[in-house]
Amino acid sequence: MKKLVALMCMVMFLCVSAAAFAADKYEVVDVKDGGSIKGIVKTSGAPADPVLDINKDTEYCGKSHPAGMYVIGAGGGVKNVIVAVEDITKGKAAPKTDTVIDNHKCAFEPLVSIAYMGQKYIMKNSDPIFHNTSIGLILAPGKKRTVYNLALPNKDQTIEKPVKVAGLESVSCDAHSWMRAFVYATPNPYAAITDDKGAFEIKDIPAGKYKVKFWHEGFGEAVVDVEVKAGAAATLDHTFAKK
Amino acid sequence: MKKILLTILLTVVLCSAWYLSASAEDSQGKKLYNGWCAQCHGYDGDAKSYTDKFSVPKPRDFTMGTYKFRSTPSGDPPTDADITKIVRNGNPGTSMPPWTRFTDDEVKAIVAHVKTFAPDIFKDAGKPITIGTPPKASAALIAKGKELFNKAKCVECHGKAGRGNGEKGWQENFKNDWGDPITPANYTHPWELRNGSTVEDIYRTISVGLGGTPMTSYMDSLKDEDRWALAVFIKSLQEQRKLGVAIKIKKTVAIPAKVDDPAWDSVEYMDLPMGGQLMFEPRDFTPLITNVRVRGLYSDKEFAIMVEWSDKKPNNGADGKPADTVWIQFPQKVTEEAEKPYFFMGDKKHPVYLWNWKASDAGKVTEQLAKGYDNVADLPKQDVTVIAGYNDGLYRVVYKRALKTGTKDDFEVLPGKFVPFSIVAFDGQNGESGIKGAVSSWYYLMLEPATPLRVYVFPPLVALCVFVGGLSLSRSLRSKK
Structure with missing residues (x-):
């Protein structure tokens, strides 16, 4: 009897763990006649872009720095919004693109980027001063799990590391508290960042119903349902409420 | 028969989820963890526990x-050996004790559960x-390490003498992954180095960093030999504590x-x-001043005692935090009997x-008489003077007084006689003031009697x-020959 219970337990456990694993797993398939999602992310009103106070290395970094948090185009389009189809389990292969995070003029460039699992982070210091690049998976407000924390004491130093952890990650430099950036590390290729006009397009999506996540540093997060039809473009505009 | 089997099977299927958790509960690792670790680290490993308010650093x-x-x-991720090391050796200076009561298999089970x-x-x-x-x-290697200490910008957080007082170490974002404020390590206090204080430990910390803290990894940016040179230099900054019960104070012509x-x-x-200070409310469960160094000199008329301690961030009371403070305590009546006043x-x-000194009024000392923690009065007498300074992470406060004051009831300091004293110190950055501070027990000082002529x-x-005498004896012996 005990053996039977143990066996059943084993089977149950394997099923549960297999299910959990599958949700995290992305399967590459040939996408024929895929659809796309395109749209514009806007806001009904954004606050003024904050000015960051600089209090270290001021002779090189200057005394202040525009945050670049609220970059609003004509018509209210919001730049630097991460748009991601998170619940997609199969589709085309992710591009073989590495993600560069450059410490340049006491700020990270770019401010918001996408990293593809299995590819590389290329961390670079273009400044003649010390920076460290600390990438952390955001767990909760004020809490993160450090993914990498690497010293870049010299100019033109470059360190490459594999992208191993998926999710929204913060980038910080402990030597300069105003420096920050965000990376969305994705296991699939279906993620984009809005341009100056707030526009984005995600292509070659297998037909189906998906949840699309919008994330912005200042406006926060929104999840919207969308149906993608074969060979067609689904329009998905989103408006962040006034802040 | 089939019916019975079917019933059994159904029961099993329905209960398997429950069994799953029940069997997990029975795992040796979880049992041991719940029995010995969960009180601080939480039953769910989330450190929601009884002790999180009373320990710095907090339970992991x-x-x-x-x-x-x-x-x-x-x-x-860390290796099993890394986690085992902390379980076995504990983490000195924190609430994590060394666990020697477990067998190797038990530790293995606990690590697996963690x-x-x-x-x-x-x-x-x-x-x-x-x-x-x-x-x-070697001197050459230490010099090389020192150069790298500046070049790799270690100095920016850890300070010139390595006392953890570098200006970059004091920014609002200086927090660990858990969101708690963190400060750069003070190399001069090896007993505060949680990741170990041997040259190998330092090399390892420089190489891989300290997970979840601003201490970054230099493995990709510094060559192996450079990291060793740095480690050797940092090791050379460590001070060894000189412990004792009494300090001898030597005579000098003039006190500096x-x-x-x-x-x-x-x-x-x-x-x-x-x-x-854990006796009275408000108690200080999380003091940051771990060591105070004392030395003294005396002249014909006066004696001076220097109190010296590390403080990564000085506070003079102007920044909203309490001012850094130090007291030296003496019994009102100095006797050589065994009974001393209550130590606090x-x-x-x-x-x-x-003798109460505050960084907010650094040129002054207030003399007070305490008859218990809740009974303190300022004295009108002003027999003590003080000079104080803060330099590169180090406070120095020098108290000076006449060997014998004219004030009634004041104790006299005589060469060759032991005088009990103790220290109470407050770190404003740590929110310490009033009676919430770091305390020492009683020690003695003694003026060394001057060597008679x-x-x-x-x-x-x-x-x-x-x-x-010998010379004349040998001569007289020789002349007799």
């Missing part, structure tokens, strides 16, 4: 998946870095007029380990004098006599 929250002490590169709180980070095992043989420390007078550096000192602010029968006169005189 395992659900976050960040491990501070690793032998693996940044980005890799890993289940953040299973995703342990998907791939971490590979420890290779730590070779440390190079032999400045705190940074080089004459002080050659004066014999004694280190006093400090602990939090005396008691009704045995009052103590407090006859010590210098008689022995050479005797030696001379013997020599002359």
